[in-house]
Amino acid sequence: MAKTPAKPATTPAISLRNAVWLTVAFALVAAPHAARLPPWLVVLAGALCLWRVYLARTRLEMPARWLLIAIVAASGAAIFLHYRTLFGRDAGVALLVLMLSLKLLETRTQRDGMILAFIGYFLVITNFFYTQSIPTALYLLACVWFITAAMINLQHADEPKGLRGPLLTSAVMLAQSVPLMVVFFVLFPRVQGPLWGMPSDAFAGVTGLSDNMRPGTINKLVFSDEVALRAEFAGKIPLPNRLYWRGPVLPDFDGQTWTGSLGGLYNNIGMPRRGDPVRYTVTIEPHNRRWLFALDIPSIIPPRAAITGEYLLLSNTPVTSRMRYTVESQLEYAIGSDGANVMQRRALRLPPGYNRRTLALGRELRERHGGAPDVNEAITNAALALFREQKLEYTLEPPLLGRDSVDDFLFNTRQGFCEHFSSAFVVLMRAAGVPARVVTGYLGGEYNPLGNYLIVRQSDAHAWTEVWMEKRGWVRVDPTNSVSPARADGGLAAAIPEGAALQRGLFTSKNPLLHRLALTWDSVANGWNQTVLSYNLESQRALLYRAGLDGDALRTLAALLIGATVLVTAILALIALTHRKRSREPALAAYQQFCDKMAKAGIARGDAEGPLDFAARVATARPEFASAAHEITQLYVSLRYQGEQNNINKNNNLKQLQQHIQALPA
Amino acid sequence: MTKIEQVTQQVSGIILGKQQQIRLALACLVARGHLLIEDVPGVGKTTLAHALAASLGLNFHRIQFTSDLLPADVLGVAVYNGDRSKFEFHPGPIFSQVVLADEINRATPKAQSALLEAMEEHQVTIEGETRRLPDPFFVIATQNPSHQIGTFPLPESQLDRFLMRIELGYPGPEAERALLRGENRRDLLERIQPCMQPAELLALQRESQQVHVSDALLDYVQALISHTRRSADYVSGLSPRAGLALAQAARAWALLDARKHVVPEDVQAVLPGVVGHRLSPTGVAREAAATSKDIAARLIASVAIP
Structure with a gap:
């Protein structure tokens, strides 16, 4: 300690108890980060925490400043090497955790403790960069509770209390702040997008469909239980085999990978109406891409979005936070039926020198069915029949394919997943001169009866094809379905053979009770998403509009916020004041009434003014009250200070006191 | 008289x-x-x-x-x-x-x-x-x-x-x-003529011990003491002995006023004498409170009578 300048007496040294509380609070807040930080940093932070507790217990000196600086420099460099930057979400959080654990070793006085507690609050917020689910919120609430208790402890360093005291006070304080929190949540002007820009690396590692497809891309997704989107339907939910959630369309093939480009964007695309459209609201999870999923084929476009020539909905900005949009889809449709265009020519291109056997098979199909009235339809049907004859097998663990992937799949391995099927089918179609393309997206979804919505997971990812036919335009053909019809009707779990290596999470659990539990949980989480997390400027406006408020939203909000704050403060003040009035001691309560009456008459009693002094002051200031004040004060003093055994007619005195006070003019 | x-x-x-x-x-x-x-x-x-x-x-x-x-x-x-x-x-x-x-x-x-x-x-x-x-x-x-x-x-x-x-x-x-x-x-x-005998003074001292101190008054005394212990205005708070002294002096003061019970005014009256030499204000407070009277006035003003 000799090396640090003496702190002023106002910030006494921190006690063992407080040091331990703060260390535990820090450990609790940092714990969820542990899985996301480099392991060495977790070990280092843990060691620093233990060291701090050890120092507090043994009352040894804090480490020298040069040592701390050395640790900062070394670990800072290590963090830089690990993340290749010191900025952004991950490196920032790593630095914060490092600094905070080192700050523990600098925490000598109560003032340092306060600083630590405040940085702790900040560290709480950083957890929300990663997840905003209900368990996280609850856990962090508990952390805030604990930090607040630690701060309360800091304020009462001299009064040793158990665990319960501070925790109880902290809980009461948090409960008291709830009304204000609600008011601010509802009325604080919402900013479009986050208040400050999220670090650019914040969305790394989100799962979802990518903009290309090669054998294995979708296969990878099916093991994920993560939710891709949830949809609430205005009317009846269509049959499972019509729930094709349209994603990126991939017309280009280089022999291995299917790719696409977005092409022109339209705000409106001609759509002849056939039958009733399906109307539904989608809540999409962030996937860091621009596309929005809609059932084949979207017929209206949600705000701040556009549509491509391939009927893919595109948001104006990448979906980096949960988004909600309402769309309509036309399940009976005909698109691209108006003659040949660029898209059809693009849908015939094949890379030269690949998949010779398939090319030959295509040519053969063309020769055999060239004379049919609708050539394309005849070839499609023949190809589907061929797929069935080939005894192709639908599996989650397809064998690796060689250079000529389609030949390999169709004639050698004969085992594949939807991407193999669609890829092979499109190549075969193109070989036969029929325009065809791959479409990716999701198929089906699970109905949650508790919330009356559909859950579509990453495991529902699917790839199918579209074939161009005369008069009918682009027609959806799902080759996977023709081989394994269960896939479209009953979902993935029904399509794969028993015992396949599908992760058995709660959602895929065969136990009906567990499954129901999972559905309930999802419904709660969905409610949280819909009401709390997606409360944005629009929902705020809508809410205000429903409350009859309109016009300049910001000004209205500011006025409401100020008004509500004043109101809440006034209510709390009123409670505090009336609480004081309703004292348990009747004599004190009566005397308080007397003081209030005097205050109205212009003579307010000071908090530290004794009753006799006050009576004397009243007598000089307002002689007309002198005798009454004297009587009242005598009675009050005798009741409050004389003691029970010395005051035989206590009840009588109290009655007299109350009568005297009643007699005073209000 | x-x-x-x-x-x-x-x-x-x-x-x-x-x-x-x-x-x-x-x-x-x-x-x-x-x-x-x-x-x-x-x-x-x-x-x-x-x-x-x-x-x-x-x-x-x-x-x-x-x-x-x-x-x-x-x-x-x-x-x-x-x-x-x-x-x-x-x-x-x-x-x-x-x-x-x-x-x-x-x-x-x-x-x-x-x-x-x-x-x-x-x-x-x-x-x-x-x-x-x-x-x-x-x-x-x-x-x-x-x-x-x-x-x-x-x-x-x-x-x-x-x-x-x-x-x-x-x-x-x-x-x-x-x-x-x-x-x-x-x-x-x-x-000067003596006004009373030593025995009478002893009786008075005994009588002062009998002056009643109610719970409400003890609340006040405790509030004063704990304020000095918690506040940053004082180098160190009042000791339990100081608390005893305060109650004792307030009793005697009440007796001088011919009362059989202590009121907050008694405590306030003896406060300058009792705490003046026991409390030393820190830093800024020292300048504001130079004499016993100032120290006591400051303490009185910062503690509400319960």
Whole structure:
């Protein structure tokens, strides 16, 4: 300690108890980060925490400043090497955790403790960069509770209390702040997008469909239980085999990978109406891409979005936070039926020198069915029949394919997943001169009866094809379905053979009770998403509009916020004041009434003014009250200070006191 | 008029314009505490001690503390008597009902502690023999402000043994004029008639113990004490002994007001005397609260009466 300048007496040294509380609070807040930080940093932070507790217990000196600086420099460099930057979400959080654990070793006085507690609050917020689910919120609430208790402890360093005291006070304080929190949540002007820009690396590692497809891309997704989107339907939910959630369309093939480009964007695309459209609201999870999923084929476009020539909905900005949009889809449709265009020519291109056997098979199909009235339809049907004859097998663990992937799949391995099927089918179609393309997206979804919505997971990812036919335009053909019809009707779990290596999470659990539990949980989480997390400027406006408020939203909000704050403060003040009035001691309560009456008459009693002094002051200031004040004060003093055994007619005195006070003019 | 009021009146006739301090001194006496008077020379510290002792009919000794004063000069000494072939104890000036320890901070700590121990124990031990001091036993010590040259300031632990410390201060203009016009104080002192017997004072002291302190009042005393412990305005808070002193002094004050119970005003009235020498304000507060009165006023203002 000799090396640090003496702190002023106002910030006494921190006690063992407080040091331990703060260390535990820090450990609790940092714990969820542990899985996301480099392991060495977790070990280092843990060691620093233990060291701090050890120092507090043994009352040894804090480490020298040069040592701390050395640790900062070394670990800072290590963090830089690990993340290749010191900025952004991950490196920032790593630095914060490092600094905070080192700050523990600098925490000598109560003032340092306060600083630590405040940085702790900040560290709480950083957890929300990663997840905003209900368990996280609850856990962090508990952390805030604990930090607040630690701060309360800091304020009462001299009064040793158990665990319960501070925790109880902290809980009461948090409960008291709830009304204000609600008011601010509802009325604080919402900013479009986050208040400050999220670090650019914040969305790394989100799962979802990518903009290309090669054998294995979708296969990878099916093991994920993560939710891709949830949809609430205005009317009846269509049959499972019509729930094709349209994603990126991939017309280009280089022999291995299917790719696409977005092409022109339209705000409106001609759509002849056939039958009733399906109307539904989608809540999409962030996937860091621009596309929005809609059932084949979207017929209206949600705000701040556009549509491509391939009927893919595109948001104006990448979906980096949960988004909600309402769309309509036309399940009976005909698109691209108006003659040949660029898209059809693009849908015939094949890379030269690949998949010779398939090319030959295509040519053969063309020769055999060239004379049919609708050539394309005849070839499609023949190809589907061929797929069935080939005894192709639908599996989650397809064998690796060689250079000529389609030949390999169709004639050698004969085992594949939807991407193999669609890829092979499109190549075969193109070989036969029929325009065809791959479409990716999701198929089906699970109905949650508790919330009356559909859950579509990453495991529902699917790839199918579209074939161009005369008069009918682009027609959806799902080759996977023709081989394994269960896939479209009953979902993935029904399509794969028993015992396949599908992760058995709660959602895929065969136990009906567990499954129901999972559905309930999802419904709660969905409610949280819909009401709390997606409360944005629009929902705020809508809410205000429903409350009859309109016009300049910001000004209205500011006025409401100020008004509500004043109101809440006034209510709390009123409670505090009336609480004081309703004292348990009747004599004190009566005397308080007397003081209030005097205050109205212009003579307010000071908090530290004794009753006799006050009576004397009243007598000089307002002689007309002198005798009454004297009587009242005598009675009050005798009741409050004389003691029970010395005051035989206590009840009588109290009655007299109350009568005297009643007699005073209000 | 009660006898104690007569005492007040008589002493007030000699120390002019210091009613409050005289009452505090009497309250201190009734509460069986010792009194420290701190002020510059010549404001009537010694005269007050004299007048009090004479009015109460107590015998009185004065010890002038100097830097070469020895404990034996205070307590007494055993001298060999050749005629009777044994040591005989010659009691020192401390064996009297009122001891005026004049300029206590001019003596060395050794001599100071001899007095202070006697104050605490009400007995002295010399040559292995314990001798009780008379009852009532009351020490009035005076001291010069410690910034004066040639003083040994009393440490906090010793200061704590004085129930109260009062500051006399200069008289007001009217009192000063009356003082200048009036008789010689010495002559006045000699003419003082005792107003009460020592036994009556002892009875009064016992009576003060009986004054009722209600729970509501204890709440207030505790609030005051815990405020000094928690607030950053003070170097250290009031000790439990200070709390006891406060309650005791407030009782005595209530008795002087002819009440059988303590009210918050009593606590506030004795507060300057009781906490002035026990609390030292820190930093900024020190400038705002230079005297005992200021310290007490600040403390009173910052604690609400429950």
